[in-house]
Amino acid sequence: MSVDDGAPIETEIIPATRTWQRPFLKWAGGKYKQLSDLDRLIPPGQRLIEPFVGGGSVFINSDKHERYLLADVNGDLINLYQMLAVVPDEVTRHARLMFGRLNNADGYAAVADEFNEQMLAGPERAAAFLYLNRHCYNGLIRYNRAGKFNVGWNKNTKPYFPAAEIEAFTALAHNCVFMNAGYRRTLSLAGEGDVVYCDPPYEPLPGTNGFTSYAPGGFRWDDQVALAESCVAAHQRGATVVISNSSAPRITELYTQHGFTLHHVRARRAISSKSSTRETANDIVAVLGGMNSGK
Structure with a gap:
């Protein structure tokens, strides 16, 4: 009513x-x-x-x-969703490598620099976005006026890798259309x-x-x-x-x-x-x- x-x-x-x-x-x-x-x-x-x-x-x-x-x-977000829908194993493999080897300030800075300089291909860029999201301060996604991701590291050296959550997403992705x-x-x-x-x-x-x-x-x-x-x-x-x-x-x-x-x-x-x-x-x-x- x-x-x-x-x-x-x-x-x-x-x-x-x-x-x-x-x-x-x-x-x-x-x-x-x-x-x-x-x-x-x-x-x-x-x-x-x-x-x-x-x-x-x-x-x-x-x-x-x-x-x-x-x-x-946000094109980076949609790229991540699209890549996980099409090549989830490839995205997950790249992400696990980043989570496993780059859990420090220098590693975070290196990933952010490659991400901002557009140096990564689709699946790798998707993995980098996931890495940045889980490693940045409060999970905050923010860009400056030049379109550069500019959130600092959260200082967590053992971040959670959301394997089960990614699996739940990919199980539903075949019913989804993702659009930037x-x-x-x-x-x-x-x-x-x-x-x-x-x-x-x-x-x-x-x-x-x-x-x-x-x-x-x-x-x-x-x-x-x-x-x-x-x-x-x-x-x-x-x-x-x-x-x-x-x-x-x-x-x-x-x-x-x-x-x-x-x-x-x-x-x-x-x-x-x-x-x-x-x-x-x-x-x-x-x-x-x-x-x-x-x-």
Whole structure:
């Protein structure tokens, strides 16, 4: 049933009744800890489309969809996914060598330099991206204005190698199409029978600085508006749309104006290195279409 005044619905936190598969990547803003809530709000459909696939927690744990269109503006991320889908043993072999021999500051610097100088072929570059992700500070993927990866080493000399998580990913990859594309192009492909889940860089809350630099160019307010409009167009073509974002007042207003039903879910921020500053916040999950809109 629709909410006429646009006020967010407080979603009840219910203990998970299933075990969730962890993704093999660390990812700022990843949704692993919100899967119980998202699972209740993302409806079934023929195809799940994610324009901001990121670490992939949502699609890896989906049992409601037959096929997946998974996109991201980060070309290194999509290369890793594509290489693991096609030549997983080769990527894993290169990655194990890096994990086994280069777990120190000099090794990290060497891999980062080769990565930034575009000196590696597809499978090796994919392995290097995995290595950097698991060895860098807080698993943070960040690029400077020149498009160079610029996150420091996390000083962990014995990082976890996510073999089981990679195996779970590759078991699902044959049902997936991976695309290096922005949200406009990806959403233009959504239509009847599709379910769209968007997890864009969050709009910063008033008085805070948000992290929006997963790829060169960042994600600005104009993008938040264009994303909402693109989602409305996808819904008009028959897709159901679900978006996660912060509870920033202008995000609430934007989604309400476009007819979304809003739900509040609680989330623990994990981008800070200090546990004392990892606070619980209310995020918004906005739904357009399906049973949540009364249609």
